[in-house]
Amino acid sequence: MKETDDAKIVQMCWERSERALSAIAEKYGRFCMSIARNILGSAEDAEECVNDSYLAVWNSIPPKRPSTLAPFLGRITRNRALNMYKQHHAEKRGGYGLDLVLEELEEVLPSRESADSELLEKEFMENVQRFLSSLPPEKRRIFVRRYWYADSVKDIAAANGASENSISVALHRMRKDLLMYLEKGGLSV
């Protein structure tokens, strides 16, 4: 079956055509599943999460009209999966595919206290965006695969034709560099 253009899928959503959902599943099913599975660890939970995400897309278009669906859909799936992860964690159930990723991210915690956490988070994100812009594309891809897509080091290594050790080292360096970047921006000590 030929895939449908993003613009057409969005248009179908606007026209409330249910074919939009099958087109989304056809084109982005694997993409969403891989994100959800990386975060949740279980295929069953991931499937539930992805189905919820399709519904969320259906409910948010209209009014939204995203030009490219991958980041839009990916973000919805990621947020849903993270919420499920939190819920499972609170209930102490499930395999936590995300645990290691979160542990690594603890290394780049801004230590500055701020009464206005919203402002702190805004500053944090501005620094992260600048940091990502400064990275060579190969490294940035590795960073984003790990901390956005929550990919395992093993999978990133396989996709890059590198050893797990070299990917771990590269990630470690980038976390260290990010910490330095945040320090320069006055967000950490």
Place this chain on the structure above:
Amino acid sequence: MNGERIFELLGNIDDCWILEAQEPTTASEVSALEPTMKERLRSFYASGWPVAIAAVLLMTMGIGVILKGTLRNKDPETGVSVETHATEETHVMVSQVNETGAGPNGVTEAGPGVFDSTPDGGTETDPKSGGAGMIPKIPEDRTIVLTGDLITDEEAAVYFESEMRFICEGLRAMGVSLTDPHVSSTGYCYVQYGGYEGEGLTVHQNFRDYLLYDGEELVSIVTLFRIQGEDGRIHNSPAFGGEWMKGYGEWLAEHKGQELLFVRAGDAEFILAPNGDYTNPAGMEKEEIDQYFEGIAYPYEIFYCEAATYTP
């Protein structure tokens, strides 16, 4: 803020970074790249099995040569210490060359289907290369092994003729402004070491970079690559964005007319100019770069391999 909150916040990074890192998971991308074969091969390369297989082959051949009494000892005239050649059937040929060993004469070509490696590349246990932020040790054996099915500039030109439009469309979708796009007519590979455990100086000829300019400005580096077992089909992977690309383009422009050499040491990348100048496109400080080439007066000579050169 905790790790969970940071992960949540990172969800808001720009769309372009998400798209840039996106793997071929949509149905059309998957069928275009045949990931099963690709993943298998990459996993296979990363697993260390090729190194083990090559080592066993070499040992077997070495024993064979010894038994035939043809193993030569060091020749005082030429400085050649050991020379071992595989049979043509195995498509492996590894030569240890003279101890000054640099340059095109030190280049060894491996046939397709065998991942070549010398055992003296960077190791995790080496104090100089161990731990976080490690610097891979330059292999003692300076033989440069060429692997993979070479992508020629002629093939690349044909490929770009049909694919350039799609590459540009993809880049535009990711926010790269392109009004006058054109790609370099020649490409370059990398001399690399330390990326795989135990990897010696290697040029993967089936990965070749081409520079994509918009007018005078470098906007993307398009890697063309070929996966073994796919009937020679070429794929592309464009890198783009950030200050990095700007610095890269400026450095190339400053060294116009020079035969630049591209080297990758572990996860760090360097461009070396014949006049002794060098850079790390990621903006690494000179002192840090020097640690990579410590004790080497003129790295350009050590790493020189024509396939890894480009003259802007």
